[in-house]
Amino acid sequence: MCGIVGLFLKDKSLEPQLGSMLSEMLISLSDRGPDSAGIAIYGAPSGNEAKITIQSAKPERDFRGLDTELAKAIGTPVSIAVKSTHAVVRTTPAKIDEAREAIQALRPDIRIMGAGDVVEIYKEVGLPEAVVDRFDVRSMTGTHGIGHTRMATESAVTTMGAHPFSTGADQCLVHNGSLSNHNNVRRELVREGMKFETENDTEVAAAYLSSQMAHGKNLGEALEGTLSDLDGFFTFVVGTKNGFGVVRDPIACKPAVMAETDQYVAFGSEYRALTKLPGIDNARVWEPEPATVYFWEH
Amino acid sequence: MAATSKATRDQSHARVFDLDVMSLRELNQALHNLTPGSNETAWEVLNPKGNHSVAVGVDQPVTIDVRGSVGYYCGGMNDGATITVHGSAGPGVGENMMSGSIIIKGDASQYAGATGKGGLLVIEGNASSRCGISMKGIDIVVRGNIGHMSAFMAQSGNLVVLGDAGDALGDSIYEARLFVRGKVDSLGADCIAKEMRPEHLELLQGLLDRAGVTGIKPTEFKRYGSARTLYNFNIDNADAY
Numbered sequence: 109m110c111g112i113v114g115l116f117l118k119d120k121s122l123e124p125q126l127g128s129m130l131s132e133m134l135i136s137l138s139d140r141g142p143d144s145a146g147i148a149i150y151g152a153p154s155g156n157e158a159k160i161t162i163q164s165a166k167p168e169r170d171f172r173g174l175d176t177e178l179a180k181a182i183g184t185p186v187s188i189a190v191k192s193t194h195a196v197v198r199t200t201p202a203k204i205d206e207a208r209e210a211i212q213a214l215r216p217d218i219r220i221m222g223a224g225d226v227v228e229i230y231k232e233v234g235l236p237e238a239v240v241d242r243f244d245v246r247s248m249t250g251t252h253g254i255g256h257t258r259m260a261t262e263s264a265v266t267t268m269g270a271h272p273f274s275t276g277a278d279q280c281l282v283h284n285g286s287l288s289n290h291n292n293v294r295r296e297l298v299r300e301g302m303k304f305e306t307e308n309d310t311e312v313a314a315a316y317l318s319s320q321m322a323h324g325k326n327l328g329e330a331l332e333g334t335l336s337d338l339d340g341f342f343t344f345v346v347g348t349k350n351g352f353g354v355v356r357d358p359i360a361c362k363p364a365v366m367a368e369t370d371q372y373v374a375f376g377s378e379y380r381a382l383t384k385l386p387g388i389d390n391a392r393v394w395e396p397e398p399a400t401v402y403f404w405e406h
Numbered sequence: 407m408a409a410t411s412k413a414t415r416d417q418s419h420a421r422v423f424d425l426d427v428m429s430l431r432e433l434n435q436a437l438h439n440l441t442p443g444s445n446e447t448a449w450e451v452l453n454p455k456g457n458h459s460v461a462v463g464v465d466q467p468v469t470i471d472v473r474g475s476v477g478y479y480c481g482g483m484n485d486g487a488t489i490t491v492h493g494s495a496g497p498g499v500g501e502n503m504m505s506g507s508i509i510i511k512g513d514a515s516q517y518a519g520a521t522g523k524g525g526l527l528v529i530e531g532n533a534s535s536r537c538g539i540s541m542k543g544i545d546i547v548v549r550g551n552i553g554h555m556s557a558f559m560a561q562s563g564n565l566v567v568l569g570d571a572g573d574a575l576g577d578s579i580y581e582a583r584l585f586v587r588g589k590v591d592s593l594g595a596d597c598i599a600k601e602m603r604p605e606h607l608e609l610l611q612g613l614l615d616r617a618g619v620t621g622i623k624p625t626e627f628k629r630y631g632s633a634r635t636l637y638n639f640n641i642d643n644a645d646a647y
Contacts, residue, residue: 360535360554363497363515379475379496380456393475393494395515395534398554 109259110284111137111377112271114345116252116352116404119371122386123152127248131240133374133381134255138236140377141259144270145239146231148280148347149253153226158201160208161221161229163194163267170215171195181210192242193267194221194230201225204277219268219305224278226250226349231270251406254347256282262290263308273311275302276318278349283310284362284377285341293338313338317346331355331401343396345375346403353403360398367391373404420448420471430457437487440466456496461489467506481508484525500527503544516553519546522563528617535572538565541582547617557584558594566613568622576630584630585610587622598633 113133117123130147164170171190178197179186186199186207199207204223211218222229230243236257240246256271263269272280287293290309293316298304302315316338320330327346331353334344343362346353354375356364367374367382369391376382379393396402423433433451440446449470454460458478461470464487472480475493485504494512503522510518513531520536522544529537532550542561547568554572557565560582570588577594583606584597593599602625610624 358554361516365496365515378456378477379494380477383455395513398535 109140111140111257111381112255112282112284112343112345112375113137113377113381114252114254114282114347114352114354114375116373117250117371118373122371123251124249126250126253128246129385130253130255131236131246132384133376134236134257135240136380136383137257137377141257142235143258143260143265144231144233144267145236145255145257146229146270146272146282147240147243147245147253147255148222148227148229148272148274149245149248149250150226150278150347150349151228151248151250153349156200157198158204158223158225159228160197160204160211160223161194161227162197162211163219163221163231164215164217165193165267166217167193167195170218174211174215177214178207178210181214182206191230191244193232194243196228222272222274222280224274224349227274227278227280227347229272229274229280231256231272232267233265233270251350252347252352254280254282254345254352261286262310263306268306269308271310272347273308273314275311275315276321279314279318279321279347281310281314281317281344281346283313284343285357287313287338287340287342289339309340313342313344321348327351327353327405328401328403331403335399335401343377348405351403351405353401354396355401356396356398358399364396365393366396366402367393420450421446422450422452424452425455425457425460426453430459434459434462437461437464437466437468437470440464440468442466444468454491454493458496461487464489464506475512484508494531495529499529500525500544503527513550514548518548519544522546524563526616532569538563538582541565545613545616547613547619549619551588554591555594557582557597560584564609564613566610566617566627568619576632578636579630579632581632583609585613585624585627586630587627590628590630593630596633596636597630600629600631602627602629 175188184203189196271282274280287309290312294312317330343356451472454474454476456477460476460480462482465485467486469488472491477496479498481489482501484506486506490509495510495514497516500508500519503525505525507526509528514529514533517536518533519527520539527546529548533552535553537552537556539558541563544563547566551569557576561580564583567586571590573591574594576597607624
């Protein structure tokens with residue numbers, strides 16, 4: 109089944125509440141997926157640093173001393189903020205790829221959740237409320253974010269099998285549905301040089317979009333491509349550094365509802381997810397059309 | 407019963423259930439506890455907030471006003487109640503309705519009225535995909551548009567659409583009658599446009615009257631139904647299997 113949510117703020121005064129608004133939206137859909145949950149939050153750009161969100165099953169062992177060792181390895185100062193099983197590594201944008209490789213070399217058990225100038229990604233096995241509490245998502249500020257609560261169908265219930273999936277800088281995707289041609293598409297993307305962490309179908313959709321955007325397409329054009337190149341059931345909600353997009357497959361049996369006001373654009377698998385948003389009673393509420401791309405950019 | 411003692415009454419003597427205060431289970435249990443001849447004929451539900459299964463399985467002729475939008479399966483299996491949703495409805499509204507009526511003031515999501523056996527479902531806004539899928543006797547009137555694959559395998563009953571219909575209308579349809587006033591994106595397998603005869607105009611006028619639609623004439627609609635070519639196996643297709 110799965111539940112997905114997304115929130116794209118137009119009104120800057122709501123930014124301090126992004127984490128709490130998105131958390132409430134996701135928690136309201138807990139019974140759509142009890143296996144695992146995840147949230148990606150796009151914070152304010154700082155200009156002189158980029159972030160890598162990392163995860164470890166043994167955070168005390170893996171995160172201890174990593175900042176010093178990493179700084180030495182890449183020759184640039186590094187800071188690490190630990191949140192439970194996750195940590196956000198900050199360093200200069202120019203060094204971000206180098207830092208990513210150095211982390212993998214220094215701590216082979218650490219998994220990279222995502223990287224970019226603004227995105228932070230937190231996901232774990234468990235109910236949305238537990239995941240939100242564990243990473244203190246409610247206190248996070250930002251411009252937009254997406255979230256997912258998972259009922260697994262295609263691959264194992266693990267941290268890495270949870271959504272959002274991130275396969276490019278500041279790009280991530282959540283998915284309700286299942287893809288049937290993901291093995292073929294994965295093979296084609298691997299030949300192109302994309303790297304995959306899991307056997308999961310959703311990761312292929314994320315990588316497909318990253319690949320399209322790396323070839324110069326904008327978010328809307330990349331989403332348009334999913335309609336011809338991906339086969340299966342899907343409602344996707346996608347975040348980029350400054351954008352937010354939604355697309356449903358032509359059959360559109362996976363539910364979706366959207367709301368827009370002067371203050372925000374919101375997505376939920378169900379209307380329940382939207383009921384606590386400010387001004388929802390007067391919002392424009394609609395069901396996104398099948399095979400139709402919707403996207404917004406700041 | 408806790409439900410009875412906690413429910414309040416407004417000035418019109420409707421029993422009011424506030425779902426911010428009471429559970430959905432309490433509401434539905436109280437509705438299921440109704441017996442024939444009960445004086446509690448008017449009910450009001452506050453703060454539905456997208457909850458699933460609001461007022462399912464009611465089998466007494468009461469009126470239920472739901473003040474807000476509901477989630478999945480509102481009014482499912484309804485047998486005699488008049489349910490009005492003053493908001494929009496999620497997937498499967500009125501699924502398997504037996505009799506009575508359901509009025510949605512806003513929009514309805516997927517498969518509204520699916521498998522409905524009787525009664526009247528009125529959607530004052532738009533309905534999305536698969537409206538009236540496998541309907542078997544229900545009457546559905548949609549003032550706006552309907553989405554793709556509506557009336558798929560529809561067996562009997564009437565689907566009236568004042569706006570447009572999406573792709574594959576009436577795919578593999580049996581004997582349901584479809585009346586569409588606007589354009590149809592495409593017809594599904596074995597669904598064809600049919601002649602509007604006097605008995606159809608009369609039937610349609612009756613459906614519009616029951617749905618409270620005024621100012622619209624039956625002659626503005628086209629009728630669609632089964633070409634009946636899928637009813638029997640065509641031996642010329644044997645090689646396809």
